[in-house]
Amino acid sequence: MDGKDALTGALIGLSRATCGDTKPDERTWRLLREGLLALAGNRTEEELAELTGRVREEKKRLVPRCSECASPCGRNADYDMALLASAPAEVRELKIAILAAARALAAKTGSGGEEEGRFLAKALFALGEEWEGEMLRPVLTEARAGLQAI
Numbered sequence: 087m088d089g090k091d092a093l094t095g096a097l098i099g100l101s102r103a104t105c106g107d108t109k110p111d112e113r114t115w116r117l118l119r120e121g122l123l124a125l126a127g128n129r130t131e132e133e134l135a136e137l138t139g140r141v142r143e144e145k146k147r148l149v150p151r152c153s154e155c156a157s158p159c160g161r162n163a164d165y166d167m168a169l170l171a172s173a174p175a176e177v178r179e180l181k182i183a184i185l186a187a188a189r190a191l192a193a194k195t196g197s198g199g200e201e202e203g204r205f206l207a208k209a210l211f212a213l214g215e216e217w218e219g220e221m222l223r224p225v226l227t228e229a230r231a232g233l234q235a236i
Contacts, residue, residue: 089134090125091167094185094213096141097121098165101210103148104203110148115203117144122192122206125185165214180222181213187229194233205232 097118104110117140124137145162146152152162170181188209191202205228212225
């Protein structure tokens with residue numbers, strides 16, 4: 087697995103950790119944004135690995151007991167990007183478009199605030215789900231609308 091796939095999988099895992107009773111904050115939202123920007127940039131494998139490590143540490147901060155659970159459910163696990171590669175063509179294309187829109191939104195906004203962070207987490211969360219096209223299309227529509235509003 088290359089560095090961008092590892093980082094993407096870790097970002098999806100972090101997005102999952104922002105759901106529920108966790109307390110994501112400005113640091114979480116900045117890290118999601120930084121990770122998405124790194125996916126679009128020319129980072130070395132070492133830089134990607136360092137950022138992936140920081141994303142995983144943030145996930146541990148949000149859900150500290152997950153890493154020591156005796157019966158891991160996988161809910162906050164890094165996403166296996168091989169699942170995306172083997173997804174049906176329509177689903178794969180929609181997920182790739184959602185990821186591209188989230189990266190573009192992260193590049194255009196730059197505030198790193200909670201509203202932006204929650205949307206980026208929502209988009210990344212959708213990438214990690216085994217949803218059909220009809221559930222992914224609204225996420226893509228919302229991302230594109232967000233880009234047009236900027």
